[in-house]
Amino acid sequence: xxxxxxxxxxxxxxxxxxxxxxxxxxxxxxxxxxxxxxxxxxxxxxxxxxxxxxxxxxxxxxxxxxxxxxxxxxxxxxxxxxxxxxxxxxxxxxxxxxxxxxxxxxxxxxxxxxxxxxxxxxxxxxxxxxxxxxxxxxxxxxxxxxxxxxxxxxxxx
Amino acid sequence: xxxxxxxxxxxxxxxxxxxxxxxxxxxxxxxxxxxxxxxxxxxxxxxxxxxxxxxxxxxxxxxxxxxxxxxxxxxxxxxxxxxxxxxxxxxxxxxxxxxxxxxxxxxxxxxxxxxxxxxxxxxxxxxxxxxxxxxxxxxxxxxxxxxxxxxxxxxxx
Amino acid sequence: xxxxxxxxxxxxxxxxxxxxxxxxxxxxxxxxxxxxxxxxxxxxxxxxxxxxxxxxxxxxxxxxxxxxxxxxxxxxxxxxxxxxxxxxxxxxxxxxxxxxxxxxxxxxxxxxxxxxxxxxxxxxxxxxxxxxxxxxxxxxxxxxxxxxxxxxxxxxx
Numbered sequence: 001x002x003x004x005x006x007x008x009x010x011x012x013x014x015x016x017x018x019x020x021x022x023x024x025x026x027x028x029x030x031x032x033x034x035x036x037x038x039x040x041x042x043x044x045x046x047x048x049x050x051x052x053x054x055x056x057x058x059x060x061x062x063x064x065x066x067x068x069x070x071x072x073x074x075x076x077x078x079x080x081x082x083x084x085x086x087x088x089x090x091x092x093x094x095x096x097x098x099x100x101x102x103x104x105x106x107x108x109x110x111x112x113x114x115x116x117x118x119x120x121x122x123x124x125x126x127x128x129x130x131x132x133x134x135x136x137x138x139x140x141x142x143x144x145x146x147x148x149x150x151x152x153x154x155x156x157x
Numbered sequence: 158x159x160x161x162x163x164x165x166x167x168x169x170x171x172x173x174x175x176x177x178x179x180x181x182x183x184x185x186x187x188x189x190x191x192x193x194x195x196x197x198x199x200x201x202x203x204x205x206x207x208x209x210x211x212x213x214x215x216x217x218x219x220x221x222x223x224x225x226x227x228x229x230x231x232x233x234x235x236x237x238x239x240x241x242x243x244x245x246x247x248x249x250x251x252x253x254x255x256x257x258x259x260x261x262x263x264x265x266x267x268x269x270x271x272x273x274x275x276x277x278x279x280x281x282x283x284x285x286x287x288x289x290x291x292x293x294x295x296x297x298x299x300x301x302x303x304x305x306x307x308x309x310x311x312x313x314x
Numbered sequence: 315x316x317x318x319x320x321x322x323x324x325x326x327x328x329x330x331x332x333x334x335x336x337x338x339x340x341x342x343x344x345x346x347x348x349x350x351x352x353x354x355x356x357x358x359x360x361x362x363x364x365x366x367x368x369x370x371x372x373x374x375x376x377x378x379x380x381x382x383x384x385x386x387x388x389x390x391x392x393x394x395x396x397x398x399x400x401x402x403x404x405x406x407x408x409x410x411x412x413x414x415x416x417x418x419x420x421x422x423x424x425x426x427x428x429x430x431x432x433x434x435x436x437x438x439x440x441x442x443x444x445x446x447x448x449x450x451x452x453x454x455x456x457x458x459x460x461x462x463x464x465x466x467x468x469x470x471x
Contacts (some may be wrong), residue, residue: 001322006323008165008256010313019253019313024308026253028301037292055302056287060290071364078362080242085394088245088402089343095252095409096208096333096340100320115168126362128369135351149337156324157335165321167470176410176470186403194449199458205392207385213444215467225450237399245402252409267345289388 009097018094021111025087027116032083036076046073055096079125083118086141090114093148100155107151110144119139166257171264175191175251178268182244182275189240203230236282240275243298247271250305257312264308265303274298321413328421332408335425339401339432346397350390360387393439397432400455404428407462414469421465424458429453 010016040046045066047053053066070073097107167173197203202223203272204210254264278294356359359380361367367380410423435451446467 005268010257016313018310019257022249022253023309023313026246026250026306027303028305029242033299034244042190047288047289049232049282051285052288054287057291058289058292059409075363085343085347088249088342088398088405090372091245091249092336092402092405092409093340096336100324100333106375118287125363128365129362130368131361131366132370132372134208135372142344142347147343149340149344154335156337167414173470174416176466179406179410180466180470183403183407183463184460186399187456187463190399190456205391205437206443206445208442209445211444215444215446215449241398241402245406246408248402252406 007101014102015098016106017111018098021115022091022094027086028118030124031110032076032080036073036080039073039076039110040144043070043129044152046070046097075126075128079122082121082125082138086118086145090141090148093145093152096152097148099138100152102151102155107148110148110151114141114144117144164258166232167205169255171259171261172255174265174268178272179251181272182247186240186244189237193230193237196230196233200227203227206308219255225282232283232285234290235248236279239278239282241296243275243302247298247302247305250302250309253309258314259308264305266310267305271298271301274301298300317397321415324442326412327437328418329412331422332412332427335429336405336408338429340454341402342403342436343397344391346394350387350394353387354389357386358383360384384412391440393436394434396439396452401434404455404459406464407466410466411457411462415467416465421462423463424465428455428458431458 006012008015008091010019024156041058044059045063045068047066051066053062059066082134094111097110117137117140121134121141124137126132162222163169165172167176182228198215207224210219210221212219218304226238226239251268254267274294274297278291278298281291281294320326321331324333326333355372357374359382361380364381365376366373367376369376373380408425413423431451434457435448438448438451
């Protein structure tokens, strides 16, 4: 059987896990800006572009103060930036891992471990837990991706 | 015929569309910083790093005010950040979609819909249209990626 | 031999180079935040979230000044943001390049050229060289990815 036919088929349990976990993380990446949007609409502020304080159907009573940074909104933006620093790397690292035929259990453990750690990190961040809790989950998610890449490098070097 | 041999071949029209639209979006991602560079050189300011206000061949008459935030430059940076929040997710979502053998017409429609929506979003942003216009195109582009992931999840769950 | 069986196998020297260079760049992406963490711990400041100035085991003597922007920390964050603007695009562009069966030498040259240019860019940035040096390496890395995409588009158009 040709190697990567099996590898990139949903019959390959590692690829199946990858597609599922990658889809969940892409959804997270896409939905975080919606939380920012929700928060901006909710407080009618925290906008970033000067034109956002111009009258429009969605902003009938504009005010220059709408352009001031607002912690409620900025928190969602920081979470989004944190996602950007991590999720795209996970998405490609996971695909590389699938393609080097890893130990299935290890690969699936790392992928789900990443998803769980990121979910916990999000909950700690959005509820403003003390730094050490958030940092612990962030560390676990970072180590999961690093471990995935170490697995890949061990196969390729 | 093995499944993904067909899937990742340019003979597969869905993959062909993916490679074309992904290439266009990667170009967009790479060219936006060049717009920022152009704008910084044009106004000789909007720099971010302290050393950028040191004398150099490209900056023969440095000035501390060159480090002040400048809306003309910041607009391009905001567009870049907005790209970062969306394009990498599209790139991986598109590949996953190709690999789960989607309905070709739906897949190609979502991919081109994303490209068109992002192009319109860029035009609305760079010309500082009122928020609601920009938000409409951003929403369409976001929904296109979310729809792609929903298609993937429906195949994998 | 089916096309992409060879293409996505480690026996394909272009794919081998891609997996190696992509892994290195993912590691870079994952390790830069650790430099930010190190710098924040080192100066006990440069934090971004209000809760990070609350007492915790890792921050036994909190102080509101810990939330002020600090250039030593911000430099690492700017490098991270610069990575985000470039590395995810490289990761996907490289995979697309592998899949369109490029000239091996050209493809491998572009991939390694990117890695070397980004390494030099990092060294110039972290040591605060004048802008023109950093800009030169950034330009080379940007052109490498653009060249990869041009190669892909020439095959697909």
